[in-house]
Amino acid sequence: MKNITNICCIGAGYVGGPTMSVIAQKNPHIKVTCVDLNEARINAWNDDNLDNLPIYEPGLAEVVKEARGRNLFFSTEVDEAIDKADMIFISVNTPTKTYGEGKGKAADLKYIELCARQIARVAKDDKIIVEKSTLPVKTAEALKSILHNTGNGVSYQILSNPEFLAEGTAIQDLQNADRVLIGGDDTEEGREAMQQLVNIYASWLPQERILTTNVWSSELSKLVANAFLAQRVSSINAISELCEVTGADVSEVSRSIGMDSRIGSKFLKASVGFGGSCFQKDILNLVYIASSLGLQEVADYWEQVILMNDYQKHRFARKIVKTLYNTVADKKIAFLGWAFKKDTNDTRESAAIYVAEKLLQEQANISIYDPKVKKEQIITDLENLGTLDPEAIHKRITVVSNPYEAMKEAHAVAILTEWDEFAAYDWQKVYDNMMKPAFIFDGRGILDLKNLTKIGFQLFSLGKSNTAVK
Numbered sequence: 001m002k003n004i005t006n007i008c009c010i011g012a013g014y015v016g017g018p019t020m021s022v023i024a025q026k027n028p029h030i031k032v033t034c035v036d037l038n039e040a041r042i043n044a045w046n047d048d049n050l051d052n053l054p055i056y057e058p059g060l061a062e063v064v065k066e067a068r069g070r071n072l073f074f075s076t077e078v079d080e081a082i083d084k085a086d087m088i089f090i091s092v093n094t095p096t097k098t099y100g101e102g103k104g105k106a107a108d109l110k111y112i113e114l115c116a117r118q119i120a121r122v123a124k125d126d127k128i129i130v131e132k133s134t135l136p137v138k139t140a141e142a143l144k145s146i147l148h149n150t151g152n153g154v155s156y157q158i159l160s161n162p163e164f165l166a167e168g169t170a171i172q173d174l175q176n177a178d179r180v181l182i183g184g185d186d187t188e189e190g191r192e193a194m195q196q197l198v199n200i201y202a203s204w205l206p207q208e209r210i211l212t213t214n215v216w217s218s219e220l221s222k223l224v225a226n227a228f229l230a231q232r233v234s235s236i237n238a239i240s241e242l243c244e245v246t247g248a249d250v251s252e253v254s255r256s257i258g259m260d261s262r263i264g265s266k267f268l269k270a271s272v273g274f275g276g277s278c279f280q281k282d283i284l285n286l287v288y289i290a291s292s293l294g295l296q297e298v299a300d301y302w303e304q305v306i307l308m309n310d311y312q313k314h315r316f317a318r319k320i321v322k323t324l325y326n327t328v329a330d331k332k333i334a335f336l337g338w339a340f341k342k343d344t345n346d347t348r349e350s351a352a353i354y355v356a357e358k359l360l361q362e363q364a365n366i367s368i369y370d371p372k373v374k375k376e377q378i379i380t381d382l383e384n385l386g387t388l389d390p391e392a393i394h395k396r397i398t399v400v401s402n403p404y405e406a407m408k409e410a411h412a413v414a415i416l417t418e419w420d421e422f423a424a425y426d427w428q429k430v431y432d433n434m435m436k437p438a439f440i441f442d443g444r445g446i447l448d449l450k451n452l453t454k455i456g457f458q459l460f461s462l463g464k465s466n467t468a469v470k
């Protein structure tokens, strides 16, 4: 069996960058080149100042520092990297389609297809192709067809190796993965290719955590894992509303049910709604696949997870408007947090975007503080909705770098992301500088309800019936 000495990864984003950094860190004998069409992104990966890496992830800078220039390289020379590699990971984006058949549901595979055609054009010797992007079941078949029909007669093995890292804990998740999943063909060549990829992960993970399956099981498992995780969030969010009207406390309910080892304690934190680039996209894709296969009940069952999530975001925004005497027009609402979760600068599908949309439609002024998200990103997120007047966005949105400034003279504060620092603020000082009554809407359940009520705040905390705001 040929030893893998040269890996290329197409796509240096949230998955490609951290994954290749850890593979290079743990396999110093393998040259790893991560390529991207986006020159600015590659320049940022190569920046001497590690604070300027394009992605914020705890622990990432240390890994990049160790491996970059040794056996880890970032480049825009896609053809050259493909040519030299024995194994090519495809880690490009697979967003929800915004046009044509399957619009709003199916995964857009145009970037994947372009990669396949580029590999077919450039490759002059046998390659192992690894699907790292999240893909619909049976995509490997399409890749195979393109590679074999448009290639130079070289032979390809296609593996599915979905990524399970979560943002904010990516490095930890990669270095200590619960499991790695590798799907391949049940042929001699397929098994050999799988073994080569197993060997790369086995340089730091125990063998028993590396699972090999057939390609379709691997592709489907990725969508199903995300659907199950998101389903837990929607389930507890559904219960949060029930708690608010019955006298129960959702955090107590979560703790109580989570101690049942059959249920488990993770992913039971009620919130203003799940965000991120994956959950919604992957469930919509699952729904689309089921519905295309005529399994309408299956499709409807999973779609409900998304509908509940949309409801939770809107419910939170409506609560703010209703509480502020049914009008937020020209009032100052402070947002703490814009990222879709703490410890990341990623804002894709963040609940904050949709809560802001609703409040802007009600003509509120919003002052935003997030420790890692830049103003340009926030403005782009709102403009990309396509539902708001760009002039109104610029007029009504302020982004500040000091949380106390964001909350100064605000009518209400809304917690949209669970950054640890929010709980540690001097809330008495915040209260003294706010308009009265001073309202707080805690969409993440991170604030000390008793203490804040004692200070004088009118507090609403999702899933809690004992909040001042009903």
Ligand SMILES: NC(=O)c1ccc[n+]([C@@H]2O[C@H](COP(=O)([O-])OP(=O)(O)OC[C@H]3O[C@@H](n4cnc5c(N)ncnc54)[C@H](O)[C@@H]3O)[C@@H](O)[C@H]2O)c1
Pocket: 010, 011, 012, 013, 014, 015, 016, 035, 036, 037, 038, 041, 078, 091, 092, 093, 094, 111, 114, 115, 132, 133, 134, 135, 163, 164, 165, 166, 167, 277, 278
């Ligand atoms: N973000 C996550 O936490 C996460 C976790 C697991 C799986 N995934 C999946 O991984 C895939 C990538 O996600 P991401 O968040 O890293 O996306 P991303 O948008 O951050 O990165 C994708 C990169 O691919 C580049 N690209 C696109 N086409 C290219 C081409 N032809 N040649 C070179 N570069 C090209 C883009 O410029 C971009 O930088 C998706 O399928 C996603 O569903 C994401």
Ligand SMILES: O=c1ccn([C@@H]2O[C@H](COP(=O)(O)OP(=O)(O)O[C@H]3O[C@H](CO)[C@@H](O)[C@H](O)[C@H]3O)[C@@H](O)[C@H]2O)c(=O)[nH]1
Pocket: 134, 163, 164, 165, 166, 167, 168, 226, 229, 233, 266, 267, 268, 269, 270, 271, 272, 273, 274, 275, 276, 277, 278, 279, 340, 341, 342
């Ligand atoms: O109890 C919880 C857990 C999560 N969330 C929210 O759910 C979203 C997603 O969180 P998380 O799953 O931690 O982050 P992602 O980076 O989106 O990771 C998910 O999506 C990735 C992309 O497919 C997968 O690789 C990961 O395994 C999967 O956890 C965020 O908005 C969280 O705030 C909650 O509201 N309550």
